Amino acid sequence: MPLQSPSARPRLTTLVTVGVSATVLLTVLSLLILVDHFAIAYARNEAQQRLQQLSWQMRDSLNNVVRKATGDVQLLTELPQVRAATSPAEVRQILESLQKTFPDYAWIGLTDADGKVFAATQGVLEGVDVSARDWFKDGRDKIYAGDFHPATLLGKKLPVSSDPWRFVDAAGPLLDPAGNYRGVLCVHMSWGWARRMVHTILAPADHQYSADIFVVRGDGTVMLGPPGTEETKLSSDSLKLAQGGASGSLKETWADDRSYLTGYARSGDPDDPATLTWSILVRQPEVLALAGARALERQILMLGAILGVALALAAAVVARRMTRPLNALSHAIEQRQAASADNPVLPVLPPIPGSDNYHEVQVLSRALAALLRDEQHHLDALRGLNEKLESTVAERTREIARKALQLERALAQEQSTQQLLQERAAELRAILDNAHDAFIALDPGGVVREWNLQAERLLGWKRNEVIGQPMAAMMLPPLLRRAYERDMRLLADRASAAAAVMSRRIELTLHNRAGQELPVEVSLAYVPRSSGHLFIAFLHDISERKSLFASMEEMALKDTLTGLPNRRALMQALPDALQRANRTRQSCAVFFLDLDRFKQINDRHGHDEGDELLRQFAQRVRAAVRKTDTVGRLAGDEFIVIIEMLHNDEAAQEAADNLLQILREPFVLKTTSMTLSASIGIAIHHPDDPQDTEALLSRADRAMYRHKQQSALQRARR
Numbered sequence: 109m110p111l112q113s114p115s116a117r118p119r120l121t122t123l124v125t126v127g128v129s130a131t132v133l134l135t136v137l138s139l140l141i142l143v144d145h146f147a148i149a150y151a152r153n154e155a156q157q158r159l160q161q162l163s164w165q166m167r168d169s170l171n172n173v174v175r176k177a178t179g180d181v182q183l184l185t186e187l188p189q190v191r192a193a194t195s196p197a198e199v200r201q202i203l204e205s206l207q208k209t210f211p212d213y214a215w216i217g218l219t220d221a222d223g224k225v226f227a228a229t230q231g232v233l234e235g236v237d238v239s240a241r242d243w244f245k246d247g248r249d250k251i252y253a254g255d256f257h258p259a260t261l262l263g264k265k266l267p268v269s270s271d272p273w274r275f276v277d278a279a280g281p282l283l284d285p286a287g288n289y290r291g292v293l294c295v296h297m298s299w300g301w302a303r304r305m306v307h308t309i310l311a312p313a314d315h316q317y318s319a320d321i322f323v324v325r326g327d328g329t330v331m332l333g334p335p336g337t338e339e340t341k342l343s344s345d346s347l348k349l350a351q352g353g354a355s356g357s358l359k360e361t362w363a364d365d366r367s368y369l370t371g372y373a374r375s376g377d378p379d380d381p382a383t384l385t386w387s388i389l390v391r392q393p394e395v396l397a398l399a400g401a402r403a404l405e406r407q408i409l410m411l412g413a414i415l416g417v418a419l420a421l422a423a424a425v426v427a428r429r430m431t432r433p434l435n436a437l438s439h440a441i442e443q444r445q446a447a448s449a450d451n452p453v454l455p456v457l458p459p460i461p462g463s464d465n466y467h468e469v470q471v472l473s474r475a476l477a478a479l480l481r482d483e484q485h486h487l488d489a490l491r492g493l494n495e496k497l498e499s500t501v502a503e504r505t506r507e508i509a510r511k512a513l514q515l516e517r518a519l520a521q522e523q524s525t526q527q528l529l530q531e532r533a534a535e536l537r538a539i540l541d542n543a544h545d546a547f548i549a550l551d552p553g554g555v556v557r558e559w560n561l562q563a564e565r566l567l568g569w570k571r572n573e574v575i576g577q578p579m580a581a582m583m584l585p586p587l588l589r590r591a592y593e594r595d596m597r598l599l600a601d602r603a604s605a606a607a608a609v610m611s612r613r614i615e616l617t618l619h620n621r622a623g624q625e626l627p628v629e630v631s632l633a634y635v636p637r638s639s640g641h642l643f644i645a646f647l648h649d650i651s652e653r654k655s656l657f658a659s660m661e662e663m664a665l666k667d668t669l670t671g672l673p674n675r676r677a678l679m680q681a682l683p684d685a686l687q688r689a690n691r692t693r694q695s696c697a698v699f700f701l702d703l704d705r706f707k708q709i710n711d712r713h714g715h716d717e718g719d720e721l722l723r724q725f726a727q728r729v730r731a732a733v734r735k736t737d738t739v740g741r742l743a744g745d746e747f748i749v750i751i752e753m754l755h756n757d758e759a760a761q762e763a764a765d766n767l768l769q770i771l772r773e774p775f776v777l778k779t780t781s782m783t784l785s786a787s788i789g790i791a792i793h794h795p796d797d798p799q800d801t802e803a804l805l806s807r808a809d810r811a812m813y814r815h816k817q818q819s820a821l822q823r824a825r826r
């Protein structure tokens with residue numbers, strides 16, 4: 109099994125440890141972020157709700173006090189003792205009784221109809237004209253609550269206090285028992301109750317939360333607030349919301365650039381003059397409001413970090429433990445890799461350790477061990493094969509070297525053979541070009557493949573005109589051309605037949621380029637080749653031989669003295685004549701002529717004159733018969749005449765008589781003139797007679813002999 113070389117990539121242990129640790133840390137961090145987010149949000153929400161509730165609490169307290177004051181004014185104005193009182197003392201007693209129930213009523217007084225104080229607690233301001241006061245003006249018609257204001261006249265009459273006197277007024281009209289307007293009853297509440305109220309409300313949480321309560325008038329002036337803020341103008345989002353009648357809480361930045369959570373609400377009812385419309389703001393620094401959540405956040409962070417580190421360590425331990433068997437496998441594989449690197453061909457590999465730690469590793473280690481056992485077996489087998497292969501390779505190498513040597517020799521041989529062939533080819537070309545005969549080579553399709561100089565001379569076509577052209581057939585006479593093409597196809601199909609038919613000489617008459625007939629003797633040969641058979645032909649011009657042969661033939665058949673056909677020619681002509689007779693159904697006659705006493709002429713006039721006589725005799729006989737008749741010299745002074753197309757037997761005799769008559773005319777020789785006679789023997793061949801030339805000649809000879817005896821007898825008688 110091929111193994112990759114160890115790379116610089118991180119190990120599984122590292123990856124698992126880092127992965128698990130990172131996952132744990134990320135999880136803890138995520139949880140922290142979530143916890144932080146929700147805890148802070150929760151704490152902020154809680155603080156805001158608390159501050160809102162404080163603002164509501166302060167609002168309700170203020171409303172209650174104002175409502176109590178206006179209620180007390182309402183109660184007093186409805187008391188019959190007050191309505192019917194005639195002396196200030198009566199009224200003063202009642203007013204002071206009320207003052208005792210609520211010490212924050214700094215002053216309670218009743219004016220007359222014109223605004224002069226009729227009676228007051230402790231007699232303060234009695235007889236003083238207060239008709240210019242708002243509470244008097246507004247209190248004449250209805251129950252009225254007057255806004256926070258500094259004490260003008262009353263402050264000087266009341267005992268000195270640490271806190272300057274500030275009052276909130278409640279006033280209402282007083283009617284006499286008859287129902288007529290009598291004056292205005294007014295209660296001045298000192299502002300101290302509000303400050304106490306703040307302490308009461310904030311007492312449980314003030315120390316813990318450092319909350320501040322602001323009571324703000326409609327014009328934004330702080331009536332009640334932490335030190336330094338009272339009598340100052342305030343502007344904030346919460347104030348605007350409260351002045352609009354809303355209540356709730358929000359986070360905002362105040363003028364000191366600190367972030368605060370602020371609860372806000374509004375007291376009173378703008379449409380009800382018996383109430384006071386103030387804005388109540390309860391603020392707390394956000395830092396302090398969220399201090400508990402921040403502390404929780406720090407604790408969670410610390411615990412989270414500890415937990416993360418602990419879990420990461422645990423993960424590392426678990427990862428190391430889980431990957432230990434895999435590491436062992438990996439280590440074993442690396443050792444095998446190193447062994448393979450040391451001996452790349454046939455390594456001796458260490459075994460793979462077994463592992464039963466858990467199922468997957470068990471399966472993996474067993475599978476790997478089995479796989480590597482197989483590999484070891486294969487390697488062992490491969491080792492054997494390798495050794496065998498090496499010996500085979502060595503053997504093959506020797507064989508290849510041997511073959512290479514043989515090949516080298518063969519190539520050298522081939523080279524010399526090629527050279528020899530080229531020389532032979534050049535020789536052959538020279539031989540062919542200088543050959544006496546024309547040389548033509550044809551492929552099985554009759555296409556010219558070779559054409560030497562002699563062929564150019566003999567046939568007229570240049571070599572470059574005919575090579576590759578089916579010119580061979582063009583040279584043959586039309587009658588032979590078709591037979592040639594048929595034979596070429598036959599020979600091309602049957603090489604054995606070709607070999608048998610070839611290698612022999614034939615005579616042909618060809619046409620040269622000018623269209624003239626040219627008798628040639630052709631030597632044909634069949635050359636079998638792997639790249640297509642060749643038919644080669646040597647053409648020898650036999651024009652001269654033909655003409656010589658013809659003249660010799662002629663000489664062989666002609667009598668040299670007279671120029672007539674000789675005995676041999678007669679022996680050839682006679683059977684033809686007999687056949688014609690049979691064919692034409694007309695008889696023919698054979699005349700056997702013999703000069704009488706010719707020996708004496710020779711003896712007397714010489715042999716030359718004898719020859720001359722024979723020549724003239726021959727011409728005369730030749731001229732005496734038809735051209736279609738045959739005249740020949742048999743020997744010496746013996747001649748044969750073949751008369752054909754006889755109408756009847758008598759016509760033969762008539763022809764003989766006519767001939768004898770002509771021969772009796774004198775012959776003029778060189779030295780003398782003479783007359784002579786000849787004997788003629790006639791033998792007639794009828795169409796149905798047997799074709800026996802010897803018998804016919806014999807008959808003619810005998811007839812001539814008889815004729816000659818009769819002539820001799822007649823001469824003796826004379």
Ligand SMILES: Nc1nc2c(ncn2[C@@H]2O[C@H](COP(=O)(O)OP(=O)(O)OP(=O)(O)O)[C@@H](O)[C@H]2O)c(=O)[nH]1
Pocket residue numbers: 669702703704705706707708710714715716717718719722743744745
């Ligand atoms: N000048 C000459 N004489 C020839 C030639 N051939 C044969 N003779 C002679 O012709 C003669 C023929 O003789 P014959 O036919 O036997 O005798 P003949 O004298 O004719 O007598 P008959 O035939 O019996 O009348 C011989 O003397 C031959 O020598 C020839 O070519 N030229």
